[in-house]
């Protein structure tokens with residue numbers, strides 16, 4: 419039910435969940451088209467219900483040699499609480515670990531999603547900050 423997808427296939431879910439009411443150009447994220455980036459989509463009966471993007475990106479908070487950033491984790495509102503987010507996260511972790519056993523995954527977590535990521539062993543670091551036109555975030559991370 420989870421497969422790799424193109425950046426473009428993530429856009430309808432990103433728009434609805436992460437950028438509602440915002441211009442369509444805002445669903446494009448820096449790094450989307452880089453060769454090391456991969457996008458995962460969760461499908462049921464051919465319909466895409468959730469997406470996540472993994473971008474090769476270093477954050478100066480961390481010393482790990484190999485780091486990826488999770489971006490655009492989003493599950494359609496009517497399909498939340500069915501472990502779709504969990505499956506997108508765990509599948510991404512598995513693929514990343516197969517790239518490098520010492521890999522670190524980090525991301526800017528929405529404050530409302532901190533509890534979700536904590537369930538999977540991610541820790542917050544630094545101070546919360548505002549992403550303009552979006553909401554408060556905090557950096558979270560885990561060595562996979």
Ligand SMILES: CC(C)(COP(=O)(O)OP(=O)(O)OC[C@H]1O[C@@H](n2cnc3c(N)ncnc32)[C@H](O)[C@@H]1OP(=O)(O)O)[C@@H](O)C(=O)NCCC(=O)NCCS
Pocket residue numbers: 435436490491492493494497498499500501502503504505526527528530531532533534537
């Ligand atoms: C956060 C999000 C991706 C979670 O996806 P989901 O498919 O609803 O989550 P799951 O069903 O896989 O939940 C897995 C576990 O995390 C818990 N959980 C889910 N969302 C949570 C939240 N916001 N806070 C705390 N716990 C949460 C669930 O209760 C479940 O726990 P359980 O196994 O003990 O029952 C989804 O709610 C979403 O798209 N939210 C809006 C966009 C967003 O905030 N994205 C994250 C950007 S950083």
